[in-house]
Amino acid sequence: MYAERVLSGMRPTGRLHLGHYHGVLRNWVKLQEEYPCLFFVADWHALTTNYDSPQVIEDTVWDMLVDWLAAGVDPAQATLFIQSRVPEHAELHLLLSMMTPLGWLERVPTYKDQQEKLANKDLSTYGFLGYPLLQSADILIYRADKVPVGEDQVPHVEITREVARRFNHLYGREPGFEEKAREAARKLGTKRSRLYFELRTRFQQEGDEAALEQAHAVLEETQNLSMTDRERLYGFLEGSSKMLLVEPDALLTESARMPGLDGQKMSKSYGNTIYLREDPDTVAKKIRTMQTDPARVRRTDPGDPAKCPVWQFHVVYSDDATCEWVQQGCRSAGIGCIECKQPVIDAVVAEQEQMRERAQPYVEDPTLVRNIIADGCERARKLAQETMRDVREAMGLSYS
Structure with a gap:
């Protein structure tokens, strides 16, 4: 059995915001203290939907990595690397594509969902159909046995398990x-x-x-x-033969649902974001101008926190005493909306102050980030090459 190992990645498609932090990065920071972790920039994955605007990817990669470091991801504890700098991912993806049934890819729920959501783009491409298999290759090449995901991503881990099982069944047999x-x-x-x-x-x-x-x-x-x-x-x-590729388990993660400024999910496409490392004055202005319960037309009108986007921020950021203060004050009109927003402003600004402090050395000297990634890519590639040696030998491609 191989050692415990966690793998996760993120597409570079724009500046990171609080939704990324509370949904993914905070969990990464926790996991890196519990397991050996590999975190990678999924730049090839970004091309599956942004193939016509690659400049966005190029411009975002290094800023995104600084955001990771600002959030507390520690290169002394985790391996950070860029997917395309480890070409073995592509080789394993190609070899797995030779034995993966087409129907497995077509039934992945996000395949049709994404086509509908991004109807303005032509996603009838080979790369888009095959991106779940590229995800499988990303995981299997490191023999990672844990993949942190939300409920909606579990099918991607399931197809990876099926691919590993099929590969081991087809190629894990040795004479005698x-x-x-x-x-x-x-x-x-x-x-x-x-x-x-x-x-x-x-x-x-x-x-x-x-x-x-x-x-x-x-x-x-x-x-x-x-x-x-x-x-x-x-x-x-287990009734198979030699275990060449490890079947990973989905590591279901707890993450706060980070609302946007309008109460919807925080997303760049909705224009409702607060970015990591954003200027404190800009943060304060964005929160002060948030919409509140429409029933509170005047300061003296009572409101319902459940109908107010600001309350969703309190759920994420405020302690029990503050939440009780909001509930009572809003429903009795004892506090105004500006008062209600101030603890949220203070909490977000304080959280981001730590991020800006962590990021400052990397902003001042970008070569520090490049060196971290160079080291991470080297470590990741050694692991990937070990797997590919076994894969090539099993598939009869290790010529001597």
Whole structure:
């Protein structure tokens, strides 16, 4: 079994805003302290919908990386890299496309959803149809076993699991596999070997997941196995053969739903954003001019926080005492809308002040970011090359 590893990426399609921070980046900061993480700029993915305006991507990449660092993503804890700087992604994508059924790609829910949402663009392209498979390649090439996603992205992880399973089934067979697996089992020692086979039988015949977990534990605590023997035993245990690509799990993430200034989801396309590292005066002006409950025409009119976009900001930023103050004050007309907005302004400005401080060294010296990415790309590429060696050999492309 391969080590725990988290992979996630983000498209460079414009300046990052608070929706990106509360929806993704805050979670990355937490994950980097719990797991080895790889975070990448998905510039090839951006081309699937922005193929006719690549300048947007080029202009955004470095600013986006500074935003990541400003949010607290730490290159000492996580590997940061740019997708197109690791060409093995494209090679694995090509090889996986040889064995992935067309129907698998057409049934991904976001395929038709995006075509409808971006009806003004011609998305009847080979690249757009294949982008879920490129996502699979991004994950599988690092043998990442955890992918942080929201509920709407779970189908992308599911297709990745199916692709890995199909690849392992087609190419993970080696001559004399069962004999080699049984020989490897003998290296567990008599007692552990007998337990391994008992647990394997229970899992394969009865579907006993607890037996599978117990067998994994037996293999993990056995120190004298080579990586090859370990892979064989995992494959033999689960009814496949050699496990070349790891089936990842969706790591469902908790994220605050960050509203926009108009109460809709925060999005550049809606023009309702507060950008990361935005000037404090601009932030204050944007929040002060937010619409409130339409029922509060006059200062003395009572309101309903549930009908006010500002309340959604309080849910994200304010403590219980402040939220109670808002609820009582709004419903009784005890506070005005300007008063209600001030704690939100203070909280957002304070949050962004830390981001601006973290970003300042990188703004003053852009070579610092370039060096971080150069190092990250080198580390990522070494991992990718290890996977591709195994993939080429399994597919008969390792000529000697």
